[in-house]
Amino acid sequence: MKEKIKKIGKWPSLPAIALLAILFVYNGVLNPGFFKKSTFFTFLLSSTPMICIVIGVCTCKIVGGIDISLGNLLSLINVTMAYLFSSSDMAAPVIILIGLLIGLGGGLLNGICIGVLRVNPLLATFATSPVYWGLALWIMPTPGGYGVPRELISFVNKTHFGVLPTAVAALAILVILWLLYMKSIYGISIYGIGGNEQSAYVSGMNVARSKVLAHVFGGFCAFVGGLVATGLIASGDPNIGTEFSLKAVTAVVIGGVALSGGEGDVWGALAGGFFLSTILIAIISSKVPTFAQNFANYSIMLCGLVLAVVIKLGAEYYRTRAKKKQSEEVRQ
Amino acid sequence: MSLRCESISKHYGSVIALEDASIEVERGEIRALLGGNGSGKSTLAKVIGGIITKNSGKVELDGTEVHFESPLEAKRQGVVVASQELSLFHNLTVEENICACSLPRKFGAALDRRKMRRMALEVLDKLELREMIDVPMRDLPANQKYMVEFAKTLVQKPKVLILDEITSPLYKEDVQIVKHVMYELRDEGCIILFISHWMHELFDICDSVTVMKNGVTLSTYRINETNEYQLLSQMTGISEEELERRNHVLKQGVEEAGKEHDGRTVLLDVQGMKLKAFDTEVSFTVREGDFVGLAGLQGHGQSDLIRQLYGLSGHTAYAFKGKPFECASAQKAVKSDMAFLSGGRTGEGIYPDRSIAENVKSVGNLVVKKPIKKATEVLNAYGVKYNGLPNLKITSLSGGNQQKVVVARWLATDPKLLLADDPTKGIDVQARYDLHRSFIDLANRGSGVVMVFSDDEELVELCRMTPNSRVIIMYEGRISKVLTGDDITVENIIAYSFN
Structure with missing residues (x-):
């Protein structure tokens, strides 16, 4: 039992979950309507596309890289599907399949640049990101494409069994996939490569494959996010995902995923993601003047980031101190 | 199989x-x-x-x-x-x-x-x-x-x-x-x-x-x-009988050597200092004008000793310039007239994104407040080949010239003690020779020089060129042998390295 508590105390995702809880309580006190089912579900739904990107970024970060192109990839998927729904007579499943292929293809391109050609992940996705965005703008220069089928819209906004909105189910699917992958033998490689790439190579792990897979999974996350976004806004918007990319990176860091890789998990990333999307609601319910909202929003984000880093440093300090003590005891 | x-x-x-x-x-x-x-x-x-x-x-x-x-x-x-x-x-x-x-x-x-x-x-x-x-x-x-x-x-x-x-x-x-x-x-x-x-x-x-x-x-x-002597003899080229004889000499005590110092003042006095990486104690002294090489098999504490003296392993106490000296950081060491050269050029030597001139001025102008007015004078004095373009990025120079800039940067501040951890790693022969001259000049000017070399031949060569040279051989974090004068040979270093 004591062991278990100790283990939870060392869990890198814990600070983010605590932060999220505090923000939830704050919101609940200030704005009792927040936890009303309909309000809360709307909040969950509107956060879902960004959280999908967070899960993708979290995976790429654990393997030691980063992906800042997923937000724009999501935009590309969104506008392509909206465009095809509006101005072609393809069947809806075919269009969704095309969306999926764009997601996987975009992820694969990132993965090949990073894993096979060994381009620095930040640079590689910094380059592919405007490519996806540019394509999206080319397909749809301004928001439009209002031919998204009613079935898709109502499906995304539907709540199953009274407790499970479709969009949240989509998140659940991503989380389950993530867990399955990380519990497989490849999961250990992902963490291993993130921890020490040279060791992973010498240990005979397939470094390139793991990296490509992580980014393909990121592309899949962008597809799921893009599908949900299309249902939510019932149209296409080439700018919808642009700000998700960097927000997702922030969320992942707040969520305790190490910048250098090899540490953290999807739970922390989720908490970090929801933390970011809750901030805005907290600010609105605190009646911050409109023009100060951005300032307040990003200030809190900054605080979250700093807090996450400080907690990490603190943990590191205690760890080294405990280690020192232990080795001194051994010596005596 | x-x-x-x-x-x-x-x-x-x-x-x-x-x-x-x-x-x-x-x-x-x-x-x-x-x-x-x-x-x-x-x-x-x-x-x-x-x-x-x-x-x-x-x-x-x-x-x-x-x-x-x-x-x-x-x-x-x-x-x-x-x-x-x-x-x-x-x-x-x-x-x-x-x-x-x-x-x-x-x-x-x-x-x-x-x-x-x-x-x-x-x-x-x-x-x-x-x-x-x-x-x-x-x-x-x-x-x-x-x-x-x-x-x-x-x-x-x-x-x-x-x-x-x-x-x-x-x-x-x-x-x-x-x-x-x-x-x-x-x-x-x-x-x-x-x-x-x-x-x-x-x-x-x-x-x-x-x-x-x-x-x-x-x-x-x-x-x-x-047997041991046959193997050592193969590795060193010294005859087995000779090795056996030297081994007896070794057993007769470590600190016998290095007694002649013709009255030069003690610069660095390390007595029973705990070597943190090994939990062992080391003692040795460096006088003004001494050239001390640290040798031994890799990882037996030579680098650790240099780095600890320079304050890179936290708080350390020894005597320097005749006074007790507590070194807790590299900054303190530099301000007390020490200099440190590392073979890890990119990590611990140059500022890769800055110009040659800025690199050569960095220590003098920023740390010890002995500003260098004309970078080109210093560069010329240390034989850096920079084609008259001191404002180019330092990375445009060859590895050897980069290291010369680093050496110039330190020596221009007139340090009393130069600590160096494999300073000529990966440098071509000519540049190596120029650096050797700089080290020897520094010792001749009355400063102390303590250096680790991974290349035993290079160390021996340098020792031959400096009058007051010594080689300290380390084994498992302890000083196992001190060689002086004609005893400083590659064969001896290898033989004693294996204890």
């Missing part, structure tokens, strides 16, 4: 790491590879294990030639390397680390946690380390990491096992455990290549030994048909 290597060579640019290595090992044999620093043992190990690719030569397993392009391919054939550089993951647990190369699966790709635990426990039991199975690797003390590295190879059921100096940091009891496991493997027919600097370990554990020197395999002996 038999392993045969024929005329293997490996070059890194113009540096020859391995020139002509050939060995033949039969099943059930433990073969030691013995040689000084840079003799090519580790390179040979890495070539066999597929970690690096060879330039020429043949590796044969059971008579068929193999070409390993990656460690993975080598592992598939049962060739496994455990190396001093470790292949561990600090963010995983001991259990996951041990099984990382051979993860058991079920239902296709799912990880079989239960089997993994069984596998890990099986080897940990052998190594008597059962209780540390769930510890994260980063919480493990350094010496136990080497046990885990060893455990990791065992899980892979090796047919050819290469142990590259993993026993050096182990406690004696642990070495005995490793030895017994090695014997078990041998009895199962495994080939083991064992690299160690510890002579007594070789005689204790191995069946046969191959001596290497300068990337060439010289000769192979059955262990019971040879």
Whole structure:
């Protein structure tokens, strides 16, 4: 039992979950309507596309890289599907399949640049990101494409069994996939490569494959996010995902995923993601003047980031101190 | 199973790491590879294990030639390397680390946690380390990491096992455990290549030994048909009788040498200072104008000593310039007229994004407040070839010239004590010669110079050129021998390095 508590105390995702809880309580006190089912579900739904990107970024970060192109990839998927729904007579499943292929293809391109050609992940996705965005703008220069089928819209906004909105189910699917992958033998490689790439190579792990897979999974996350976004806004918007990319990176860091890789998990990333999307609601319910909202929003984000880093440093300090003590005891 | 290597060579640019290595090992044999620093043992190990690719030569397993392009391919054939550089993951647990190369699966790709635990426990039991199975690797003390590295190879059921100096940091009891496991493997027919600097370990554990020197395999002996002096003689080229005689001299005491100092004042006085990395004590003095070289096998505390003196390992106390001196940071050391040169040029030397002039001014202008007015004068004085363009980025210069800029930066501030950790690493001959001149000039001007060199020949050459030179040889974090005058020879350094 004591062991278990100790283990939870060392869990890198814990600070983010605590932060999220505090923000939830704050919101609940200030704005009792927040936890009303309909309000809360709307909040969950509107956060879902960004959280999908967070899960993708979290995976790429654990393997030691980063992906800042997923937000724009999501935009590309969104506008392509909206465009095809509006101005072609393809069947809806075919269009969704095309969306999926764009997601996987975009992820694969990132993965090949990073894993096979060994381009620095930040640079590689910094380059592919405007490519996806540019394509999206080319397909749809301004928001439009209002031919998204009613079935898709109502499906995304539907709540199953009274407790499970479709969009949240989509998140659940991503989380389950993530867990399955990380519990497989490849999961250990992902963490291993993130921890020490040279060791992973010498240990005979397939470094390139793991990296490509992580980014393909990121592309899949962008597809799921893009599908949900299309249902939510019932149209296409080439700018919808642009700000998700960097927000997702922030969320992942707040969520305790190490910048250098090899540490953290999807739970922390989720908490970090929801933390970011809750901030805005907290600010609105605190009646911050409109023009100060951005300032307040990003200030809190900054605080979250700093807090996450400080907690990490603190943990590191205690760890080294405990280690020192232990080795001194051994010596005596 | 038999392993045969024929005329293997490996070059890194113009540096020859391995020139002509050939060995033949039969099943059930433990073969030691013995040689000084840079003799090519580790390179040979890495070539066999597929970690690096060879330039020429043949590796044969059971008579068929193999070409390993990656460690993975080598592992598939049962060739496994455990190396001093470790292949561990600090963010995983001991259990996951041990099984990382051979993860058991079920239902296709799912990880079989239960089997993994069984596998890990099986080897940990052998190594008597059962209780540390769930510890994260980063919480493990350094010496136990080497046990885990060893455990990791065992899980892979090796047919050819290469142990590259993993026993050096182990406690004696642990070495005995490793030895017994090695014997078990041998009895199962495994080939083991064992690299160690510890002579007594070789005689204790191995069946046969191959001596290497300068990337060439010289000769192979059955262990019971040879002795320490014969092996050392092979490595150094000194006759066995001479080695034996010198060994007696060594036993007569360490601090006898270095007595002549013709009244020069003591600059650095280290008495019983605790060497943190080894938990040993060292004592020595450096007088004005002294040139002291630190030698020994790599990793016996030379670099640690230099770095500790410079305040890079936290709080240290010794006497400097006749006063007790407490050094807690590099900044304090620099402000007290010390200088530090590192062979890690990009990491600890240059500012790669700044200009040549800025680099040469950095210490004088920013730290010790002895501003350098004209960078070009200093650059010319130290023979930096910069084509009259001091405002170019320093990275536009060759490695040797970059290091000259770093040296100029320090020496222009007139330090009383120069500490250097392998300052000429990876530098061409001409630049090396120019740097040597700078070091000698500094000593002649009355400053103290303490340096580590990984190249023994270079050290000897430098010592010959300075009047008050000494070589301190370190072994396991202790000063094992001090050489002066005509005793400073490459052969002596190697001989005493092995204690």
